[in-house]
Amino acid sequence: MQxxxxxxxxxxEMISYHGLGSLVSKDGITAxxxxxxxxxxxxxxxxxxxxxxxNRLIHEFIRVGGPGIIAQDDCPVCLGNHTHKENxxxxxxxxxxxxxxxxxxxxxxxxxDELQRRAKEGTS
Ligand SMILES: [Zn+2]
Ligand SMILES: [Zn+2]
Numbered sequence: 001m002q003x004x005x006x007x008x009x010x011x012x013e014m015i016s017y018h019g020l021g022s023l024v025s026k027d028g029i030t031a032x033x034x035x036x037x038x039x040x041x042x043x044x045x046x047x048x049x050x051x052x053x054x055n056r057l058i059h060e061f062i063r064v065g066g067p068g069i070i071a072q073d074d075c076p077v078c079l080g081n082h083t084h085k086e087n088x089x090x091x092x093x094x095x096x097x098x099x100x101x102x103x104x105x106x107x108x109x110x111x112x113d114e115l116q117r118r119a120k121e122g123t124s
Pocket of ligand 1 (some may be wrong): 003004005006007075076077078079
């Protein structure tokens with residue numbers, strides 16, 4: 001399962017929109033190291049909003065699509081939109097899973113604020 005270019009770009013764009021762009025890991029090695037460190041608990045040092053939002057979205061798509069969705073090659077957002085369109089009985093429906101991308105980025109902003117708050121209080 002991999003996000004298509006437009007949806008991945010959209011995710012990055014939304015992360016930047018919330019002012020978290022500079023927190024995204026610059027390369028795969030950094031991202032992997034942070035992911036490893038984050039297993040013991042998320043901190044300001046290991047937080048990666050892009051990976052965080054990505055994981056959040058995967059989690060949500062598994063929730064609605066079942067674990068089998070991971071085995072799909074298609075972009076989960078496109079797949080979700082396509083499936084919805086085929087099954088939706090509402091005329092002129094404007095529902096789109098694209099909104100989840102915005103929501104996931106928004107949540108990462110909240111997580112970041114919380115991490116910063118905890119770091120300032122010295123309880124992180
Ligand atoms: Zn897509
Ligand atoms: Zn619909």
